[in-house]
Amino acid sequence: MKPLIFINFKHYENATGRNAELLLNEFRKIKDQKNIYYCLGPGDLRLSLEFPDLNIYSQHVDYNGYGPYTGSISMNFLKSINVNGSLLNHSEKRLEIDDIRKTIEYSKSHDFKLVVCAENIDEIKSISKLRPDYIAYEPRELIGGDISVSNAKPDIIRSASLICSGNDVKLLVGAGIKTENDIKASINLGASGVLIASGVIKDPKPINKLISLTGNITG
């Protein structure tokens, strides 16, 4: 199975608004990309209607349904526009553990996928017991930097992988992932895939970067 690649667009200017559309139009050129997931900001989610051929995820989701919820992004809404999964608890959008629990519970009854982010092994232990589909391990101090988590924290990735597999949760790793080797190392340590943001989005040529990562993997 190919490594899963989640691209977080964050709120970078070149990946938001009209630029998000331009970027997706570029990324659309990649063939056979069922393993790639594009995580869009709240205001760009409707782009999923224009890109039904791509896997579009949200960067955050709430656990309410439809109703009097000003400012909310529900799974019901997301599914109605063909967005079938979301990041949750990203280090830039942290939640209380009780809200994480409620959101995971809601996701299970709504056939909705969650990638729940965790910053350390204690969080991985707590969250994996709630059995989300994925946990993304991202040490906060490495996010956006040049040192990849697979180089800096191999032992934690190995431990995290054991904890996750014991709970039937897939592990993703993120932070500093920029090369094919970073991805291969992560997979060898037991991860199912990676979560990448600046490594692709802040590259001078995001499309070339993403092709180099996926092309090498598939080739």
Next chain:
Amino acid sequence: MKPLIFINFKHYENATGRNAELLLNEFRKIKDQKNIYYCLGPGDLRLSLEFPDLNIYSQHVDYNGYGPYTGSISMNFLKSINVNGSLLNHSEKRLEIDDIRKTIEYSKSHDFKLVVCAENIDEIKSISKLRPDYIAYEPRELIGGDISVSNAKPDIIRSASLICSGNDVKLLVGAGIKTENDIKASINLGASGVLIASGVIKDPKPINKLISLTGNITG
């Protein structure tokens, strides 16, 4: 000057996703509606690109710019898609006063309009000192109900109006507003307009309801 009418779509099923588009297509039929503002949920904001003839506002906005802000809705992004204002601190999306202050400051340097909600006279006093463009007074206990704020709290609206005008802030009132008379009463008490959600959106015929409100006012 016509009363300002802000319609909060909240996250009602008939006003979210593909239904938000259908509803805006209906509302678009109203002529001469520069005084009407449609407040859309985060996931529907890109509809502003399809409805450049309507005033589209956001239901919430953050005070960061572009950058590594997962799950964020910035004024920079909103302005780039022709959304030039937002609700803030709605009772269903409450903020700390310090975050309200930072968001108002950011709005002033970015030519962005804010409608800051307040639940009581103390909050109106605190927030009006920060001089947002609008304060919307919505007593929490009346939201979504049948008793209009203009009937239930005329004295508070009068006091709020004095506090606001002393700080060069326009007052809107909300909660239970459903008829032309509710709007007229609010204006007579010193408000510049109203914030309506269920009164229009939950009506069996939202377009007819909105026409009856605006038609009577303009006629």
